[in-house]
Amino acid sequence: MTETREVTAERGPFFFKRELGKEEGEYKLVGREIERPDAFSKIMGLTKFTADRLTEDVCFGKIVRSKYPHALIKRVIVDEALQIKGVLAVITAKDVPGENQIGYAIPDQPLLADKKVRYIGEPIAIVVAENEYAAEKGVEAVKVEYDPLPAVFDPLEALKPEAPKVHEKGNVALTTIIRKGDVEKGFKEADVVVENIYYTQRQEHAYLEPEAAIAYPEGDGIRVVLCTQSPFLVREFVSRVTGYSQSKIKVIGAPAGGAFGGKDDMGPMVASKAALAAIITKKPVAIILDKEETFVASNKRHPAIIRYKSGATKDGKLTAVEIEIIYETGAYANRSPFVLWRATVHSAGPYVVPNAKVDGKSVYTNKVFSGSFRGFGDPQIHFAAEQQMDELAEKLGIDPVEFRLRNVLKEGTRTVCNQLLEESVGMEETLKKVAEAANWKKKREELKKYRKGSKVRGIGVACAYHGISTSRGVPDWSAAAVLLNEDGTITYRSTITRLGQGSLIGHAKIVAEILDIPLEWVHIEEPDTSASPNARPTHGSRGLMTGGTAAADAALKLRRTLIKLASELLNCDEKNVKLENGKAFCALDPSNKIEFSELAKETYQRGYQPAYYGFYFVPRRYFDPETGLGVAYCVYTYIANIVEVEVDKETGEVKVLEAYTGADVGKAIDPGLIEGQMQGALAQGIGYAISEEVAFNDGKIINPNYTDYIIPTVKDVPRKVKVVIIEKPYSSTAFGAKGVAEAALIPTAPAIANAVAHATGVRVRNLPLTKEKVCFKLKEGKK
Amino acid sequence: MKLIPPFTYYKPETIEEAISLLDEFKEAKVIAGGTDLIPLIRDGKYTPQKMVDISFIDELNFVREEGGYIKIGAATTHSDILNSKILNEKTNVLVQAVKNLGSPQIRNLGTIGGNLCNASPAADTAPPLLVLEAELLIQGSKGERRIPVKDFFLGPGKTILKRNEILREIHIPSEVGKMKGVFLKLGRREAHTLSIVCTAVLLKADTEFEDIRIALGAVAPIPIRAKETESYLRGKEVTEKKIDEGTEIVKKEVKPITDVRGTKEYRTEMSKVFVKRAINKALKGEVECK
Amino acid sequence: MQVNTQEIIISFTLNGEKVVKNVQPNWTLLDLLRKKLRVRSPKEGCLRGDCGACTVLLNGKPVNSCLVLAPKVDGATIVTVEGLKGDPVFEALKETFAEKGAVQCGFCTPGMILSAKYLLDRKKNPTQEEIEEAIEGNLCRCTGYIKIVEAIKEAAKKLI
Ligand SMILES: Cc1cc2nc3c(=O)[nH]c(=O)nc-3n(C[C@H](O)[C@H](O)[C@H](O)COP(=O)(O)OP(=O)(O)OC[C@H]3O[C@@H](n4cnc5c(N)ncnc54)[C@H](O)[C@@H]3O)c2cc1C
Ligand code: FES
Numbered sequence A: 001m002t003e004t005r006e007v008t009a010e011r012g013p014f015f016f017k018r019e020l021g022k023e024e025g026e027y028k029l030v031g032r033e034i035e036r037p038d039a040f041s042k043i044m045g046l047t048k049f050t051a052d053r054l055t056e057d058v059c060f061g062k063i064v065r066s067k068y069p070h071a072l073i074k075r076v077i078v079d080e081a082l083q084i085k086g087v088l089a090v091i092t093a094k095d096v097p098g099e100n101q102i103g104y105a106i107p108d109q110p111l112l113a114d115k116k117v118r119y120i121g122e123p124i125a126i127v128v129a130e131n132e133y134a135a136e137k138g139v140e141a142v143k144v145e146y147d148p149l150p151a152v153f154d155p156l157e158a159l160k161p162e163a164p165k166v167h168e169k170g171n172v173a174l175t176t177i178i179r180k181g182d183v184e185k186g187f188k189e190a191d192v193v194v195e196n197i198y199y200t201q202r203q204e205h206a207y208l209e210p211e212a213a214i215a216y217p218e219g220d221g222i223r224v225v226l227c228t229q230s231p232f233l234v235r236e237f238v239s240r241v242t243g244y245s246q247s248k249i250k251v252i253g254a255p256a257g258g259a260f261g262g263k264d265d266m267g268p269m270v271a272s273k274a275a276l277a278a279i280i281t282k283k284p285v286a287i288i289l290d291k292e293e294t295f296v297a298s299n300k301r302h303p304a305i306i307r308y309k310s311g312a313t314k315d316g317k318l319t320a321v322e323i324e325i326i327y328e329t330g331a332y333a334n335r336s337p338f339v340l341w342r343a344t345v346h347s348a349g350p351y352v353v354p355n356a357k358v359d360g361k362s363v364y365t366n367k368v369f370s371g372s373f374r375g376f377g378d379p380q381i382h383f384a385a386e387q388q389m390d391e392l393a394e395k396l397g398i399d400p401v402e403f404r405l406r407n408v409l410k411e412g413t414r415t416v417c418n419q420l421l422e423e424s425v426g427m428e429e430t431l432k433k434v435a436e437a438a439n440w441k442k443k444r445e446e447l448k449k450y451r452k453g454s455k456v457r458g459i460g461v462a463c464a465y466h467g468i469s470t471s472r473g474v475p476d477w478s479a480a481a482v483l484l485n486e487d488g489t490i491t492y493r494s495t496i497t498r499l500g501q502g503s504l505i506g507h508a509k510i511v512a513e514i515l516d517i518p519l520e521w522v523h524i525e526e527p528d529t530s531a532s533p534n535a536r537p538t539h540g541s542r543g544l545m546t547g548g549t550a551a552a553d554a555a556l557k558l559r560r561t562l563i564k565l566a567s568e569l570l571n572c573d574e575k576n577v578k579l580e581n582g583k584a585f586c587a588l589d590p591s592n593k594i595e596f597s598e599l600a601k602e603t604y605q606r607g608y609q610p611a612y613y614g615f616y617f618v619p620r621r622y623f624d625p626e627t628g629l630g631v632a633y634c635v636y637t638y639i640a641n642i643v644e645v646e647v648d649k650e651t652g653e654v655k656v657l658e659a660y661t662g663a664d665v666g667k668a669i670d671p672g673l674i675e676g677q678m679q680g681a682l683a684q685g686i687g688y689a690i691s692e693e694v695a696f697n698d699g700k701i702i703n704p705n706y707t708d709y710i711i712p713t714v715k716d717v718p719r720k721v722k723v724v725i726i727e728k729p730y731s732s733t734a735f736g737a738k739g740v741a742e743a744a745l746i747p748t749a750p751a752i753a754n755a756v757a758h759a760t761g762v763r764v765r766n767l768p769l770t771k772e773k774v775c776f777k778l779k780e781g782k783k
Numbered sequence B: 001m002k003l004i005p006p007f008t009y010y011k012p013e014t015i016e017e018a019i020s021l022l023d024e025f026k027e028a029k030v031i032a033g034g035t036d037l038i039p040l041i042r043d044g045k046y047t048p049q050k051m052v053d054i055s056f057i058d059e060l061n062f063v064r065e066e067g068g069y070i071k072i073g074a075a076t077t078h079s080d081i082l083n084s085k086i087l088n089e090k091t092n093v094l095v096q097a098v099k100n101l102g103s104p105q106i107r108n109l110g111t112i113g114g115n116l117c118n119a120s121p122a123a124d125t126a127p128p129l130l131v132l133e134a135e136l137l138i139q140g141s142k143g144e145r146r147i148p149v150k151d152f153f154l155g156p157g158k159t160i161l162k163r164n165e166i167l168r169e170i171h172i173p174s175e176v177g178k179m180k181g182v183f184l185k186l187g188r189r190e191a192h193t194l195s196i197v198c199t200a201v202l203l204k205a206d207t208e209f210e211d212i213r214i215a216l217g218a219v220a221p222i223p224i225r226a227k228e229t230e231s232y233l234r235g236k237e238v239t240e241k242k243i244d245e246g247t248e249i250v251k252k253e254v255k256p257i258t259d260v261r262g263t264k265e266y267r268t269e270m271s272k273v274f275v276k277r278a279i280n281k282a283l284k285g286e287v288e289c290k
Numbered sequence C: 001m002q003v004n005t006q007e008i009i010i011s012f013t014l015n016g017e018k019v020v021k022n023v024q025p026n027w028t029l030l031d032l033l034r035k036k037l038r039v040r041s042p043k044e045g046c047l048r049g050d051c052g053a054c055t056v057l058l059n060g061k062p063v064n065s066c067l068v069l070a071p072k073v074d075g076a077t078i079v080t081v082e083g084l085k086g087d088p089v090f091e092a093l094k095e096t097f098a099e100k101g102a103v104q105c106g107f108c109t110p111g112m113i114l115s116a117k118y119l120l121d122r123k124k125n126p127t128q129e130e131i132e133e134a135i136e137g138n139l140c141r142c143t144g145y146i147k148i149v150e151a152i153k154e155a156a157k158k159l160i
């Protein structure tokens, strides 16, 4: 196997120190917590979410959805609906001018089902009307004649030869593989072997803001405003569906009321429908899902079944893993190729495992499709991997933290894909620091003895790693634009979107730091495909790492220009020109200075280029999909969580009392934002671990609302959460930053399961750990 | 989810007006806080045509003590119950129930009358009222009738109320104030959630159970009293063993179903656990509320 | 007795100003505010009382405006964050929410702040439990609540 690692340009911390002529401690914005500039407008309700932009002239599109989990569509009768006052159009598959295809990686998913429906809730038609009531009546009046087919709801059933076929080519959407070393030999060398099956459930993103898009016909083109994670991806899909060239489509990324991956997948689907409706009716059309539709028809976290065998020697070294992964993709593949590969290449956890045999399958069923969700395949696999680690540790009589430390990935070691890790590997330090913060050793001993009535306590640990940006060799890049206005302010453009995470604030900080100007001078424009360079999606925790590095590239170019110009104006050698606090001056004579606004004016007057396009191409990699070996990701974020739980042995209630979560983030551009991401991810992870599960009855979701889909309230999160930030900078990105948004969620569920096992001696390998499940598990355990 | 369809809205200011509207229009329906009704309408389970909003009727909104009863107007909100001095002082088992009902926002809108008339098996105010042996004052055009709360529920969503009657008042005998009451609820999370099991226990005990009343919600088609458990325990010595034996009977008295909130088996098990816990808590007297 | 057919006229005070408006009985207070009066701080989340994003103060108390029929606010006082400029409790919360990083996507924020304001109006020095109880009906999917609770505590401190 050949390993190629092409480094575009070294951009890490040393580069920036040199370029800016500053020590890290001298940075004014990078590395410091700031007050979010968007907080006030959100508090005052002034931030315009998509639905806040509705005006009286906008028509409504509502979706006719499948009532069957699996059926042939015989006919869609729209006549009656068209008679309803206010109904403008009923759009079905045959009205799609472009391609009726929105499959993300595999072309298996129509925008509007034409021949067949594959899940309850699948879109069949769009009713466009002047008002919501007419649209709703129209939806009720559309008659769909079905020919029901036998359906399959369980991935294991779906794998049987006699199972109904969800897609013609069979129920396996794709497979993945890793073959490294010799697992047989590995298990022979092992002194202990642990083998278990793990099950994880479907999780719903449950962002408060439902999916929404408003499309406006404009001239010979179209403008779409929506909450999305990737305006350019939306544009690509709208173009595909409408047949409009990409240049005629303008996509605006409105702030989202939460996204978590859901709006990455749903954005293009909702936008394409709104655009289609607007083009056909020649009117502005809004499609705003209601919360029930979101629950029923938006992508979910893949449920998984994972058979996991691992072995270790007496002295606590992993020798081999053999893993079978089944990820249920539901009716369509959507992001499954990426999700399953991610799970596969992370399947051994952040540890050195010399021998590995991993087989992944993504399986179709007649349920709503799975897709992107914070963690993107990693929470499921780590739920298995990290409980295996605890069980091995227990069998070996080694402390779980100690056992992990003996196996963690370090610089110079190789991942399960045989990827050589050359830099920025902070697993060991992260785990050590988190264990220290949690007072692990002492608590692990003490809590064993805790008992109050039916309540016992325990403490558990889990680690994780998470590759940033795209997997395997898939190219990834980002772009940004920095424009110096004549008054010295900066216009910043990127299509990284505003999901609440604050990536763009990070970008602005980077730009302001590089130019050494106040942050307020950097104005962040709304992401707009017609005006902003393509920063690519806001997913994979890449928004800051890749988008911010592109921002840095643009800002550095402007900086160099300004230094050149200042040198001319100040009559000072370039190497002596300093940019500081919105001024340029000559280091030899600080009184010889020029204000930024003056500099800006002169930029234009003297014919210097005032605007720059910044670009960042993520280091190219080699990966062999036939063996699963190669460079899976350019870099990884490393995470450790420790949680203390209380288990009520009578009711099965698991309460997380304290949590410690740490990550090696490369460089913390804003520790406050990171804390926010880590705490939020942890809470979402607690929901995943304890209460959240999309429930079905014959393919129909029976808890399509917050009444019965239980996400944490303020009383369900631990009162004490400590975030530990570790910085092992990455040499390829701005200031060394890596991604963080998904991190803390990944090891939360296994840490909780491990803590429950510590408290009760009983292991739950099946998510979520609801009161009921834990209660009965404990009863079983007693027997 | 559906849009709320058009309907005609009435806003009577007296009980008589309300009753006469109900008398006049067959399709009229009472709305109080709307916290049960609006979601039902959005789920398409109920289509309103004429709505009679009783939340403006002052005569339905009060808590006061008179004639040996603590009387609560049916349109009194949960928040007002929670803050009622009389209820907090005299018998706070109802207050305990209301404290964990929904969220502050829901408690500011939802009414005790709505909670009862909606007749959800999981209505949190029902078990306390069952153990308090409250009486309901029902008003129709032909006059009023009083019935014990235990006879009020017929099944999920069904009560003995006639279409043109309204629940006017809830009467709690004042003397129960001398018994200790505890309400406990098991939900799928810590707050703002519906009961998988809820229970109210009212007892008087020193070394033996002089009197004990037990009610449960969400474990049968209607909120129930656990009469057999009560009669087993009544007169028995207060010991852990007796309590354990007694509460074992609860498991036979409940008739739960399996739904998305919990299985029959879990509800059955938890009925015992929660009744036991409520009894122990009442015995310890560690009942705090506001 | 008023017998109201389709449209009815209501009058109420919104953020200190008198509003007289023709409403349809099937509008909710949330519809009225967002769609007819362009008051956009209450958000449309679940429309069934579960999320609290639509919280407004009705006669001083937080309620889910998605569950309140518009005609019911006849004669009432409605307050949203738009009407709280200059209110000391609100100003304190506004500052601490921003300082503490209690705002991420911001969709839950206006409702959350109203629930917190209602608490701080009545309790000068709320306990952890009281804070939790005050905002238990406001779901937040972004923050994990930690910084929100901190911000409320901090605001209480500022107000003393
Ligand atoms: C988010 C949320 C959380 C909730 N949590 C809980 C909970 O934890 N526990 C719980 O028990 N409930 C809960 N509920 C249910 C509901 O809030 C309560 O049942 C509430 O008390 C209902 O009162 P209401 O005034 O809003 O009823 P409405 O919705 O106005 O009415 C309910 C029913 O009662 C009828 N009705 C109301 N008043 C009268 C009367 N005086 N005479 C005759 N008929 C009448 C109405 O016609 C209707 O059929 C919750 C609801 C929501 C939306
Ligand atoms: S929108 Fe009203 S509570 Fe969710």
Ligand code: FES
Residues within 6 Å of the ligand: A208, A257, A258, A500, C102, C103, C104, C105, C106, C107, C108, C109, C139, C140, C141, C142, C143
């Ligand atoms: S900040 Fe996004 S829901 Fe609270």
